[in-house]
Amino acid sequence: MTPPGVWVVIAAYNESARLGGTLAELAPHARNVVVVDDGSRDDTAAVARAAGVWVLRHPINRGQGAALQTGIRFALQQGAEFVVTFDADGQHDPADLPALLAPVVAGTADAALGSRFLGRTVGMPTSRRLVLKAAVLFTRVVSQVRVTDAHNGFRALSRAAADAIGIRQDRMAHASEILDEVRRLNLRYVEVPVTIRYTAATLAKGQSSWNSIRIVWQLLVGRVMK
Amino acid sequence: MTLFQIAAVTVLAALLLRDVWRWGRSPLTHGLRLLRLAAWAAAAVTIAEPGLLQVVANLLGIGRAADVVLYLTALGGLWVAFYLYTRCLRLEREITALTRHLAIRDATPPAGVPEPSSGRK
Numbered sequence: 001m002t003p004p005g006v007w008v009v010i011a012a013y014n015e016s017a018r019l020g021g022t023l024a025e026l027a028p029h030a031r032n033v034v035v036v037d038d039g040s041r042d043d044t045a046a047v048a049r050a051a052g053v054w055v056l057r058h059p060i061n062r063g064q065g066a067a068l069q070t071g072i073r074f075a076l077q078q079g080a081e082f083v084v085t086f087d088a089d090g091q092h093d094p095a096d097l098p099a100l101l102a103p104v105v106a107g108t109a110d111a112a113l114g115s116r117f118l119g120r121t122v123g124m125p126t127s128r129r130l131v132l133k134a135a136v137l138f139t140r141v142v143s144q145v146r147v148t149d150a151h152n153g154f155r156a157l158s159r160a161a162a163d164a165i166g167i168r169q170d171r172m173a174h175a176s177e178i179l180d181e182v183r184r185l186n187l188r189y190v191e192v193p194v195t196i197r198y199t200a201a202t203l204a205k206g207q208s209s210w211n212s213i214r215i216v217w218q219l220l221v222g223r224v225m226k
Numbered sequence: 227m228t229l230f231q232i233a234a235v236t237v238l239a240a241l242l243l244r245d246v247w248r249w250g251r252s253p254l255t256h257g258l259r260l261l262r263l264a265a266w267a268a269a270a271v272t273i274a275e276p277g278l279l280q281v282v283a284n285l286l287g288i289g290r291a292a293d294v295v296l297y298l299t300a301l302g303g304l305w306v307a308f309y310l311y312t313r314c315l316r317l318e319r320e321i322t323a324l325t326r327h328l329a330i331r332d333a334t335p336p337a338g339v340p341e342p343s344s345g346r347k
Binding site: 034036039045049052053054055056057058059060062066069070073074077168170221 | 311315318319321322325326328329330332333334335336337339
């Protein structure tokens, strides 16, 4: 079980089919969990409520970045000392939580970033691997942050880091923006091996590889218009 | 002056006067208001004295007056597209901020946990 000051933030959009399983798997590991239902049209909020976690609801869909920022702000208001971002679709393994949190709780890092390429992937298609590798290259060139996995939603932040990082990218470019912020704020970061599990359902709902072009566009425009 | 020139200059002068008259009530920034006044004035002068544009074209090395209009229209179009995009982005951010405020205000706690202090008044 994580320390009392740890809050796990989950952004969920139309995840009623998978969220229950994710929360059940997470329950033995985390005391404070907040699900931000990002304007879902299904029973995502009801599933979260039934699981006995905090539930916040965006009246309209604003994107994963916006939902995470909402959850992070709420967690900080509730006194969170550490914030973990976690995917709703069950791709992340809660068993990785202690290792991810360790450097942040120990104070040796402000941000611990999960890396599937240092850890393990289950069922990742080759096309996704190539796109993610390209994203890593892009991040190293544009954001100048040396990471092995640029778009992993499993990360742990200290309170100070979570407070300082302002996610302005409402949609999927938030992952790159967080890395930009890590560099801009000169935060100490460390990569931690984690497991990412792909299933047919998560691949069907998840990001299309073509969306990477849109993410690059959003990121570049976002940089111009602060 | 041809009939077209008289009509066009009259309309542009009316637009310019209207902008001056409503100066204090316009929601636009000072810069944008000035830019709009300049656009009306430039259009009126160009229509009233077409030879002037040819002089400008020669000065800029473009050659044809029509090309000056074409280039300015293209540049203006790009500027308008960028301006509208940024306005749209700012609006999106404001919507997100409002959405976030509502979501946090109406947070639902787990069973047995009291409502958060930021709850609805």
